[in-house]
Amino acid sequence: MxxxxxxxxxxxxxxxxxxxxxxxxxxxxxxxxxxxxxxxxxxxxxxxxxxxxxxxxxxxxxxxxxxxxxxxxxxxxxxxxxxxxxxxxxxxxxxxxxxxxxxxxxxxxxxxxxxxxxxxxxxxxxxxxxxxxxxxxxxxxxxxxxxxxxxxxxxxxxxxxxxxxxxxxxxxxxxxxxxxxxxxxxxxxxxxxxxxxxxxxxxxxxxxxxxxxxxxxxxxxxxxxxxxxxxxxxxxxxxxxxxxxxxxxxxxxxxxxxxxxxxxxxxxxxxxxxxxxxxxxxxxxxxxxxxxLLVLGFLFLLALVLSFRFSKGITGPIEKLNVKMKRVQLGHFDTFDGDIDRDIPMDEAGQLHRNFRMMVQRIDDLIKENYVKQLAIRESEFKALQAQINPHFLYNTLETINWSAKMSGQRQISQMVESLGFLLRSSISIKEPIILLQDELEIVKHYVTIQRIRFEERLDFQLDVPEMFMQTSIPKLSLQPIVENAVNYGVEQMIEPCTIHIRAELVDGQLVITIEDTGPGMDAKFLAELAEGVVKPRGSGLGLRNIEDRIKLCFGEAYGVKVVSERYKGTKVSLNLPFERREDDV
CATH class of the missing domain: 3.30.450.20 (PAS domain)
Structure with a gap:
C-alpha cells in the first residue's frame, strides 16, 4: 500500500x-x-x-x-x-x-x-x-x-x-x-x-x-x-x-x-x-x-481520452516550462529565442513562464559579465606562471655552461651555446601559451644536450613518441621542467648511469605523456609534500603544482599531472592531456 x-x-x-x-x-x-x-x-x-x-x-x-x-x-x-x-x-x-x-x-x-x-x-x-x-x-x-x-x-x-x-x-x-x-x-x-x-x-x-x-x-x-x-x-x-x-x-x-x-x-x-x-x-x-460491456468500455475509453485532453490543457504549459528549465540547467540560455510562448495562456502557468524568462535573461547577463572577468583573471594568472620560468631557467643554464667551461675545455662550449641559444629564442619568440608537442620536445632535446655534456655517460635519455602525437597541443614548458627535476633529483644524486624515458600513448581517449627515470625515487611523505606544493623545487623553480595548474587552466579539471614514486624504485610523472591534433599547423 x-x-x-x-x-x-x-x-x-x-x-x-x-x-x-x-x-x-x-x-x-x-x-x-x-x-x-x-x-x-x-x-x-x-x-x-x-x-x-x-x-x-x-x-x-x-x-x-x-x-x-x-x-x-x-x-x-x-x-x-x-x-x-x-x-x-x-x-x-x-x-x-x-x-x-x-x-x-x-x-x-x-x-x-x-x-x-x-x-x-x-x-x-x-x-x-x-x-x-x-x-x-x-x-x-x-x-x-x-x-x-x-x-x-x-x-x-x-x-x-x-x-x-x-x-x-x-x-x-x-x-x-x-x-x-x-x-x-x-x-x-x-x-x-x-x-x-x-x-x-x-x-x-x-x-x-x-x-x-x-x-x-x-x-x-x-x-x-x-x-x-x-x-x-x-x-x-x-x-x-x-x-x-x-x-x-x-x-x-x-x-x-x-x-x-x-x-x-x-x-x-x-x-x-x-x-x-x-x-x-x-x-x-x-x-x-x-x-x-461494449458501451461501458467505450464510455471508459472516452473518459480516458477526455481526461487526457483536459489534464494536458492544465499541465501542458508546466511541462514546457520544465523543458526550458532542463535546457537552462544544461547551459543552453537560448531557450527564449523567438516568439515560442505565444500559445501559452496568461494564467498562473503563463505568469510562471514570464517570470522564468526574465530570471534566465538576468542570469545570462551575469554569467557573460562574470565570464569576461574570469578570462581576464586566467590570462593574468597564466602570464604570471609563465613569467616564473624564464629567469630561473636562464640562471640554471648559465651556471651549467660556466661549470662546463671550467671543467671540460672549450670544445663543448659551442654545443652548449647552440642549445642555449635555441632555448632563449624559444622563450622569447614563442608567445603562445599552447604549442605543439613536437616544439616542446625540441626544447627538451636541447636541454638534454646541455645536460649530457655535463653528466656524459651518467645520463641516458630515451624518447618514444609516435609521429601521430606530434601535432597535439600542450602547454609551453610542460615537459622540460619535469626532465629538469629528473636530472636534479635523479642523475645528480647517482654515481651509476640514470635513464630518463619519455613516451606517449592513448589511454581511454586521452593522450598520456610519461616521463620516467631510474633515479633514487621519493618516499610517500616527500611525494605528498611535492604534490601540495610545499617543497620548493630545485633548478628552474617550476614545480609540478605549477604545471598541473596550467594544464587545468588550459584544458579543464579532467586533465592534470600524476606522480608515482617509491624509494629506490625511480619516479614516473604522467601528464593527461586531450588528444586534439592541429592539422592547420602541419
Missing amino acids: FNVKALYRNLRIKNKLVVLIAAIMLLVCVLMFVGQQYAFDVYDKEIYRQSAKSLSLASVGIESELEKMERLTFRLATDPTLQSYLSKIKQAGTDYDRFVVAGYIRSRLVELGGMEKYVLSIQMIDYYGNEYAAGVKRITNSERRIQQIKEETGPHKGGNTWIMPSSDDGTLSSARMIRSFQELELEPLGTVAVRIDMDSLFNDYLNKAGEQSSMQLYILKDSKSIYPVSETKEEERLSGYMEGRQGYTTINHEGKRYFVAYVPSSYTNWTYMTLIPYDNIFERINEVKRAA
Whole structure:
C-alpha cells in the first residue's frame, strides 16, 4: 500500500489527473456492471425455474405412459387366452403344437397392445424359452437377453420389472413373469416384455412442455444411464452434478457450458435430467450483456481520452516550462529565442513562464559579465606562471655552461651555446601559451644536450613518441621542467648511469605523456609534500603544482599531472592531456 501511495505521489500532475478521472469512471462502470449482473442473475434464475417446471410436466406425462406400459404387461400376463395357449405349450411340448399355437399367440398379442403408439414390440417367452413377437418393430432376442429377462423378472414373481437397455437391445422394456391363475396354481408359464419406443415418447412430451430441440435428455438410475444407452462412465459425471443441488444449475460438460434441470421420479427411483446448451437459451441475453460491456468500455475509453485532453490543457504549459528549465540547467540560455510562448495562456502557468524568462535573461547577463572577468583573471594568472620560468631557467643554464667551461675545455662550449641559444629564442619568440608537442620536445632535446655534456655517460635519455602525437597541443614548458627535476633529483644524486624515458600513448581517449627515470625515487611523505606544493623545487623553480595548474587552466579539471614514486624504485610523472591534433599547423 505504501509503494502504491508513493508511486502516485511521484506521478506527473497530468498522469495524476488521468488516474483520478479514470478511477472515478472505473468505479461508475463497475457499479453499473454489478447492477446489470444482478438483474441478469434474477432473470436467469427465473428462466431456470421455468425450464425445471417444464421438465417436471414432461416427466409426469412420460411416467403416465410408463404406467400404461406396466398395465399393458399386466393385461398380457393375465389374459386367459394367452394363459391357455402357454399352458398347452407347457403340457404338450411338441413342435407341432408350438407351431400351431404360435400363430394364435402373435394374433392375440396384436389384439391386446401390439399396435399401441409407444410400443415397438411385445416379446413373449414360453416355458421352454421360445420367443413370440408382435408389433411394428419386432426383433428376435438373443439367448443372453432372454436369460436376462428371465433372471430379472423371476424374483418379482409376477410383478412388473423394468429391464434396462443393454448392448443386445438398446430399449427400455416393461416385463413380468406369467403365472397360471387357474385354481390359484401360480405356476410359471413364461415371460412377457413390452419394448418401449423411448425416442418417440420422450420427444413428444418434451415438445409439449416447450423444451428446445437441441436439448439432451438423460434418465439415470443409481448412477447408470437408462436413456440414452451409454457404454462409458459419462452417467457417473452427470449424476455427480446433482449432488447438493435442487432442481437446476449450470455446468461445464465436455468443454461446453450447459443449463441442467433434473426431476426425481415419483413413480420410479429414476431421475430425469435435461442438458440444454447455455448459449441456446441465453443467446439474446448474452448479446445484451456484450453490448452493455461494449458501451461501458467505450464510455471508459472516452473518459480516458477526455481526461487526457483536459489534464494536458492544465499541465501542458508546466511541462514546457520544465523543458526550458532542463535546457537552462544544461547551459543552453537560448531557450527564449523567438516568439515560442505565444500559445501559452496568461494564467498562473503563463505568469510562471514570464517570470522564468526574465530570471534566465538576468542570469545570462551575469554569467557573460562574470565570464569576461574570469578570462581576464586566467590570462593574468597564466602570464604570471609563465613569467616564473624564464629567469630561473636562464640562471640554471648559465651556471651549467660556466661549470662546463671550467671543467671540460672549450670544445663543448659551442654545443652548449647552440642549445642555449635555441632555448632563449624559444622563450622569447614563442608567445603562445599552447604549442605543439613536437616544439616542446625540441626544447627538451636541447636541454638534454646541455645536460649530457655535463653528466656524459651518467645520463641516458630515451624518447618514444609516435609521429601521430606530434601535432597535439600542450602547454609551453610542460615537459622540460619535469626532465629538469629528473636530472636534479635523479642523475645528480647517482654515481651509476640514470635513464630518463619519455613516451606517449592513448589511454581511454586521452593522450598520456610519461616521463620516467631510474633515479633514487621519493618516499610517500616527500611525494605528498611535492604534490601540495610545499617543497620548493630545485633548478628552474617550476614545480609540478605549477604545471598541473596550467594544464587545468588550459584544458579543464579532467586533465592534470600524476606522480608515482617509491624509494629506490625511480619516479614516473604522467601528464593527461586531450588528444586534439592541429592539422592547420602541419
